[in-house]
Amino acid sequence: MSFLEQTTPTAETVIAPDADLIATGSLSRAARWSQRSGLRREIFHPNKLMLGVAMAVLLVVALWAMFPSLFTSGSPTGIAPLATLKAPSWGFPMGTDQYGRSVYTEVVYGAREALEIGFFSTLIAAVVGSAIGLLSGYFGGIVDLILMRIIDMLMAIPSLLLALIFVAALSPSVSNLILAIAIASLPHYARVLRGQSQQVRSRLYVDAATVLGVPRWKIILRHIIPNCLAPVLVLGAIGFGTAIVVGAALAFLGLGPTSGVLNWGALINSGQQYVDRDWWITTFPGLVLTLVVIAVNIVGDWIRDRMEPTSR
Amino acid sequence: MTTPLLSVEHLTVSFRAGDRYLDLVHDASFEVKPGEIVALVGESGSGKTITARAIMGLLRRNPRMRVQGRISLVDKELLGLSDAQIRNVRGRDIGMIFQDPVGALDPVMTVGDQVREAVRRRHKGRAVTRKRVLELLEQVGITDPELRLKQFPHEISGGMCQRVLIATAIAGDPALLIADEPTTALDVTIQAQVLDLVKRLRDEREMSVLLITHDMGVAAQTADRILVMYGGSLVEEGPIEDFFEQPYHPYSVGLISAVPRVDVARSRRLPAIPGAVPEAAHRPGGCLFHPRCPVAVQSCTTDVPPLRALGSRRVACVRAEDVRSGAVQPWAETTEAVVT
Numbered sequence: 001m002s003f004l005e006q007t008t009p010t011a012e013t014v015i016a017p018d019a020d021l022i023a024t025g026s027l028s029r030a031a032r033w034s035q036r037s038g039l040r041r042e043i044f045h046p047n048k049l050m051l052g053v054a055m056a057v058l059l060v061v062a063l064w065a066m067f068p069s070l071f072t073s074g075s076p077t078g079i080a081p082l083a084t085l086k087a088p089s090w091g092f093p094m095g096t097d098q099y100g101r102s103v104y105t106e107v108v109y110g111a112r113e114a115l116e117i118g119f120f121s122t123l124i125a126a127v128v129g130s131a132i133g134l135l136s137g138y139f140g141g142i143v144d145l146i147l148m149r150i151i152d153m154l155m156a157i158p159s160l161l162l163a164l165i166f167v168a169a170l171s172p173s174v175s176n177l178i179l180a181i182a183i184a185s186l187p188h189y190a191r192v193l194r195g196q197s198q199q200v201r202s203r204l205y206v207d208a209a210t211v212l213g214v215p216r217w218k219i220i221l222r223h224i225i226p227n228c229l230a231p232v233l234v235l236g237a238i239g240f241g242t243a244i245v246v247g248a249a250l251a252f253l254g255l256g257p258t259s260g261v262l263n264w265g266a267l268i269n270s271g272q273q274y275v276d277r278d279w280w281i282t283t284f285p286g287l288v289l290t291l292v293v294i295a296v297n298i299v300g301d302w303i304r305d306r307m308e309p310t311s312r
Numbered sequence: 313m314t315t316p317l318l319s320v321e322h323l324t325v326s327f328r329a330g331d332r333y334l335d336l337v338h339d340a341s342f343e344v345k346p347g348e349i350v351a352l353v354g355e356s357g358s359g360k361t362i363t364a365r366a367i368m369g370l371l372r373r374n375p376r377m378r379v380q381g382r383i384s385l386v387d388k389e390l391l392g393l394s395d396a397q398i399r400n401v402r403g404r405d406i407g408m409i410f411q412d413p414v415g416a417l418d419p420v421m422t423v424g425d426q427v428r429e430a431v432r433r434r435h436k437g438r439a440v441t442r443k444r445v446l447e448l449l450e451q452v453g454i455t456d457p458e459l460r461l462k463q464f465p466h467e468i469s470g471g472m473c474q475r476v477l478i479a480t481a482i483a484g485d486p487a488l489l490i491a492d493e494p495t496t497a498l499d500v501t502i503q504a505q506v507l508d509l510v511k512r513l514r515d516e517r518e519m520s521v522l523l524i525t526h527d528m529g530v531a532a533q534t535a536d537r538i539l540v541m542y543g544g545s546l547v548e549e550g551p552i553e554d555f556f557e558q559p560y561h562p563y564s565v566g567l568i569s570a571v572p573r574v575d576v577a578r579s580r581r582l583p584a585i586p587g588a589v590p591e592a593a594h595r596p597g598g599c600l601f602h603p604r605c606p607v608a609v610q611s612c613t614t615d616v617p618p619l620r621a622l623g624s625r626r627v628a629c630v631r632a633e634d635v636r637s638g639a640v641q642p643w644a645e646t647t648e649a650v651v652t
Contacts, residue, residue, distance in 0.1 A: 141375070203415065204410055204412055204415040204416045205415065205416050205417055205418040205419075207370060207410070207416070208408075208410060208416040208417070208477065208480070209418070209429070210370065210402065211368050211370070211402050211403065211406075211407070211408040211481075212402060212403040212407075212429065212430045212433065212480060212481070212483075212484070213399045213400065213401075213402035213403035213404060213433055213484070214403075214429060214433075215399065222418075222421070222429070223418050223421070226418075226420045226421070227418070227419070227420055
């Protein structure tokens with residue numbers, strides 16, 4: 001029993017460490033900044049500025065995903081044998097790849113899949129993982145024992161490797177990629193929600209509803225779940241960034257969809273063999289991917305800071 | 313002689329610790345009559361709250377708790393009911409309010425929704441429910457109920473929260489209200505208001521109240537009858553006036569004399585009962601109170617005194633007659649030397 005309790009992580013420990021690094025880096029600057037005063041501080045406060053930039057980055061990427069043709073006139077799949085491996089220029093801001101396609105166009109068109117993978121895998125992981133954690137924490141006993149052993153098994157394998165195994169076992173397609181990432185990341189939600197629901201279950205307002213004769217399923221629905229949601233939102237916000245990276249990593253390893261628009265990871269992979277001379281094919285998609293993930297983490301951090309006082 | 317509303321017989325609640333059971337409540341028997349306010353008093357850890365939870369069926373889900381004995385509400389035997397049946401008792405036959413009113417309200421739900429949840433158990437239909445909710449809030453003395461409906465528990469005061477909680481508890485028109493330290497978390501003026509409210513509701517609805525408290529003042533002010541619990545066992549029971557006139561059990565005497573009084577000279581040192589309530593795992597043999605008792609005799613260390621009738625009361629002490637006649641005066645100044 002005791003090791004069960006020990007292995008239950010708190011909301012803090014699950015949150016990605018790189019997110020914390022970013023936050024502390026800007027904090028020291030914020031400390032210096034706060035010694036100044038006036039209107040300038042309000043508007044250009046480093047933390048707020050970072051958050052603004054991060055949100056702007058996400059907005060641009062979201063727009064790319066929704067209306068790619070507004071941002072580029074080229075086609076992400078058309079081959080142009082005369083324009084292969086061109087260096088970045090006004091016409092091709094990120095250069096062209098070995099087939100003459102504009103890397104910029106490919107990045108813009110690739111945004112949809114990257115966000116789709118991030119969003120849906122996070123959604124599935126959050127819903128399923130939370131449900132498992134909730135059942136486990138609320139009912140306890142044998143239900144808890146069985147569910148948590150399954151979660152332990154999933155957690156014993158690194159999530160990237162786990163996702164890789166799943167995609168390899170199924171076939172490489174976007175939906176399988178989403179499913180694999182969701183399965184690989186749901187243990188986090190299950191763990192946190194288990195702890196949370198155990199806590200909420202013993203709150204006085206649950207007893208108060210019980211003594212009113214409110215049925216158990218209604219108590220779970222109306223009192224337990226709403227009071228457990230805050231950490232899910234935080235985990236989801238940060239898990240979203242991780243899911244995008246894992247999606248790109250799997251595609252890089254050749255486990256993404258094999259036809260249609262190139263995934264960012266696949267794009268980086270395709271430029272790999274030219275990286276010594278034609279560096280732009282790998283660098284720009286990599287840079288965009290990095291920026292998006294940092295932006296997601298900054299926004300996730302902000303959400304966590306806003307949730308913390310109410311979730312405690 | 314009216315038939316009792318609630319009758320608890322030989323209630324024993326035990327907690328499984330390893331391979332043995334520890335009695336948190338031991339062989340407690342008492343009754344609550346219709347329209348009566350009964351105070352259940354005792355120190356922390358004496359088993360008051362566990363008794364209340366056992367009556368309410370809140371211990372059923374805990375696999376480490378064992379509840380034995382009989383708890384009957386008029387003709388229903390509560391311990392034998394199924395989960396669905398006990399759910400019908402809760403809220404309709406018995407209502408309950410708690411020590412921490414703020415914690416007993418869901419922080420993410422508005423006051424209106426929480427009262428509505430209670431009202432829905434009886435009334436259906438949006439308009440009827442709304443009318444009933446406002447009616448209840450008014451009845452428990454909440455000003456501006458229309459506004460309160462939309463507020464969250466953190467936006468209103470603790471006293472207000474307790475009123476809301478009372479409103480939810482009486483929504484189902486229960487015959488018995490269990491109030492578990494309802495005023496402990498509130499300041500004195502609000503405390504008086506809430507107690508008045510409880511008394512008023514009793515008068516208006518002919519509702520019985522089981523008032524759990526550690527505050528002798530609250531018990532004296534509100535109750536008709538008192539039950540004193542020590543270490544999980546009942547040690548004295550009687551009508552409130554008689555009890556405060558002259559308690560028979562040395563523990564009760566100690567509890568009352570530990571309350572500061574304005575009509576006694578300040579120079580007198582306030583007597584305190586030395587030591588603490590023994591934990592369930594380390595209870596002494598014989599009378600549970602003997603290690604702390606100033607008038608204990610040899611037999612107290614070996615024989616458990618039964619709860620027996622003495623005049624209008626019941627008391628579990630071999631020296632009750634001596635206390636009654638004034639032959640021994642526990643906690644009088646002279647006994648201070650006895651305490652070591």
